[in-house]
Amino acid sequence: MSQLAVRNNDNPLLKPSDLRPSAEGLEIECLLNPGVFQFNGKTYMLVRVAEKARQREGYFSVPVLSGSGRMDVIDIPLSDPALDRSDPRVIRYHDDYYLTTLSHLRLLCSDDGHRFFEPPESVILRGEGPYESYGIEDCRVTQIDHTFYLTYTAVSPNGVGVGLITTVDWKVFRREGLTLPPHNKDCAIFERQIGQHYYMLHRPSSIFIGGNYIWLAESPDLRHWGNHRCIARTRSGKWDSERIGAGAAPVFTSAGWLEIYHGADESQRYCLGALLLDKDNPANVIARSDDPIMEPTAPYEQTGFFGNVIFTNGHTVHGDLLRIYYGASDEVICSADFSIDAILDSLR
Amino acid sequence: MSQLAVRNNDNPLLKPSDLRPSAEGLEIECLLNPGVFQFNGKTYMLVRVAEKARQREGYFSVPVLSGSGRMDVIDIPLSDPALDRSDPRVIRYHDDYYLTTLSHLRLLCSDDGHRFFEPPESVILRGEGPYESYGIEDCRVTQIDHTFYLTYTAVSPNGVGVGLITTVDWKVFRREGLTLPPHNKDCAIFERQIGQHYYMLHRPSSIFIGGNYIWLAESPDLRHWGNHRCIARTRSGKWDSERIGAGAAPVFTSAGWLEIYHGADESQRYCLGALLLDKDNPANVIARSDDPIMEPTAPYEQTGFFGNVIFTNGHTVHGDLLRIYYGASDEVICSADFSIDAILDSLR
Numbered sequence: 146m147s148q149l150a151v152r153n154n155d156n157p158l159l160k161p162s163d164l165r166p167s168a169e170g171l172e173i174e175c176l177l178n179p180g181v182f183q184f185n186g187k188t189y190m191l192v193r194v195a196e197k198a199r200q201r202e203g204y205f206s207v208p209v210l211s212g213s214g215r216m217d218v219i220d221i222p223l224s225d226p227a228l229d230r231s232d233p234r235v236i237r238y239h240d241d242y243y244l245t246t247l248s249h250l251r252l253l254c255s256d257d258g259h260r261f262f263e264p265p266e267s268v269i270l271r272g273e274g275p276y277e278s279y280g281i282e283d284c285r286v287t288q289i290d291h292t293f294y295l296t297y298t299a300v301s302p303n304g305v306g307v308g309l310i311t312t313v314d315w316k317v318f319r320r321e322g323l324t325l326p327p328h329n330k331d332c333a334i335f336e337r338q339i340g341q342h343y344y345m346l347h348r349p350s351s352i353f354i355g356g357n358y359i360w361l362a363e364s365p366d367l368r369h370w371g372n373h374r375c376i377a378r379t380r381s382g383k384w385d386s387e388r389i390g391a392g393a394a395p396v397f398t399s400a401g402w403l404e405i406y407h408g409a410d411e412s413q414r415y416c417l418g419a420l421l422l423d424k425d426n427p428a429n430v431i432a433r434s435d436d437p438i439m440e441p442t443a444p445y446e447q448t449g450f451f452g453n454v455i456f457t458n459g460h461t462v463h464g465d466l467l468r469i470y471y472g473a474s475d476e477v478i479c480s481a482d483f484s485i486d487a488i489l490d491s492l493r
Numbered sequence: 494m495s496q497l498a499v500r501n502n503d504n505p506l507l508k509p510s511d512l513r514p515s516a517e518g519l520e521i522e523c524l525l526n527p528g529v530f531q532f533n534g535k536t537y538m539l540v541r542v543a544e545k546a547r548q549r550e551g552y553f554s555v556p557v558l559s560g561s562g563r564m565d566v567i568d569i570p571l572s573d574p575a576l577d578r579s580d581p582r583v584i585r586y587h588d589d590y591y592l593t594t595l596s597h598l599r600l601l602c603s604d605d606g607h608r609f610f611e612p613p614e615s616v617i618l619r620g621e622g623p624y625e626s627y628g629i630e631d632c633r634v635t636q637i638d639h640t641f642y643l644t645y646t647a648v649s650p651n652g653v654g655v656g657l658i659t660t661v662d663w664k665v666f667r668r669e670g671l672t673l674p675p676h677n678k679d680c681a682i683f684e685r686q687i688g689q690h691y692y693m694l695h696r697p698s699s700i701f702i703g704g705n706y707i708w709l710a711e712s713p714d715l716r717h718w719g720n721h722r723c724i725a726r727t728r729s730g731k732w733d734s735e736r737i738g739a740g741a742a743p744v745f746t747s748a749g750w751l752e753i754y755h756g757a758d759e760s761q762r763y764c765l766g767a768l769l770l771d772k773d774n775p776a777n778v779i780a781r782s783d784d785p786i787m788e789p790t791a792p793y794e795q796t797g798f799f800g801n802v803i804f805t806n807g808h809t810v811h812g813d814l815l816r817i818y819y820g821a822s823d824e825v826i827c828s829a830d831f832s833i834d835a836i837l838d839s840l841r
Contacts, residue, residue: 235702240729242702275723276722276723279702300702301702301703302702302703303703303706303723303726304697304699304702304703304704304706304723305699305701305702305703306721321719321720322719322720322721322722323719323720323721323722324719324720324721325674325721326673326677326695326697326708326710326721327697327698327699327703328676328697328698328699328700328701328703329674347674349652349674349675349676350675350676350700351652351653351675351676351700352676352698352699352700353653353676354583354590354627354648354649354650354652354653355649355650355651355652355653355675355676356652358651358652360674362674363717364717364719365713365714365717366713366717368719368720369711369712369713369714369717369718369719369720370717370718370719371670371671371672371712371716371717371718372669372670372671372672372716372717373654373670373671373672373673373674374624374670374671375623375624375651375652378651381588
């Protein structure tokens, strides 16, 4: 099926060294999983920037968000027995936990959809408050009327939930709190109401029974959500056997809502597939990809910070052209073009 | 602190043999965790009845809910290599999973709050549909105006979430779907609006970072929920170190909202404690029990299906008298009386 995706010849479009760290003492480890939108005739990308602390000899250094929203670095003596590094993602020191990398969201702009740069007045969205003290990640951007809805993964000692920020001008941002409690991520809001309700896709995880499935929820006001229904489960023995999650907002087509989603198998290989949801009742799944519509086959998709990963949560649509932007190997940002009709054909 | 609780001399009030199984071939294994409410001058209990299949020689038999809502029994030959009993809670047979017990909710009535019996027209609420095929459990009942809101644990292969049923007459029930996706339980709705919103407590669980904490959510309409905030976490080294969850709806007092909650430690010993929440802003925790207000000390609380457990999600309030009903050792139903003032004193 790999002929469905036409990769950009300039891939990767962005790598960690293309951006500057957000504070002294930090290094950008990875660029990941951008939300993408059009605004004032340009293409914008809200990219996840994962930073680690620059290491000092004899210390293990971790980035922390201070209460005032500043990034600091804490240096822990490697010889200190209170330092526990047994989990590579989370460091324990005495009774406190620290992530080895901390993510913020950074706005990048493009005239042509290929070359992205930081606008003169840089926009950096950091974690704020008690539900984001370990950073914010993997933002989906949905425009409804004149408002942009940013749904992102909020990470803190309270757990991993879904936060909402709204903006109309990309200058003033309104924090709307957690719309979904832990453990949840991969949340994408539909771009228009269906009947009386707004809809979103999300991905709760289960500690007992259940799994990492895609769910649908509905809302009267985009802040309060209910009537949660599971619309897609992992499929044993297939490419999406271990974990699935929504990409960006579904694309409205004459055949129904087309959703590009990621699926991983037991070896943590992430591919992309498609779901087609009923136009009037998106809880009704009309079709689903048997095989991936895109697999990690390019060198930059197979090798990197975490190899064999392609993950998308942002795209643009121009007629039949679906241009997805994706994180490759959890390290660099790429794009690939699809024909929407060809994806729909592959689902028949 | 055990002098706070005055146990009923008739404890246990109800045991599995007091009720009849809901269908042929079933046996009642446990009575658990009743929701409690007043209606038409009587005290009602919506008790969780956990049933297992009567076992046949040479088979392992499991209860199942058929699509039409009937209870059936499936007999699996013990010699069949496709039978996997390694998890005592969940049986695997080929690619299907079965719970060893399946719970429904049954309505019991009392004139005096001590002796409960099934009303002449029995009311049994069973799991229905794809989110309840493994049964429904641990229902909280909240009355707002003339409507009763039943929040319960919905168990299915899709995961463990929170379902909502409403009724005004306890004859006609309206299924309102899942108000919270997996993994979540212990959901209790406040009995009145605060400002513009309704509120509820709930207990999501985390697969990575976070834990089993009590969260608060708000809603404009009791069906759609947002602004999730964590109001109480487990406390390392204390009686509530491993897992905490709300009991019934908070009691409105002049000092604030008084919530009786359960906490378990690493040895799975379940005690009860109290939280006092700000009257106008229940996200603000004013006080919390250092020590339990009730511990499993009676013989029927220490020995049974799962010993050393007291768990409440139902009570009645008469002036200063708080009568909690609780499941003891996950097997029998008991009650104990508290003075609300004495609990508030213990929090000072």
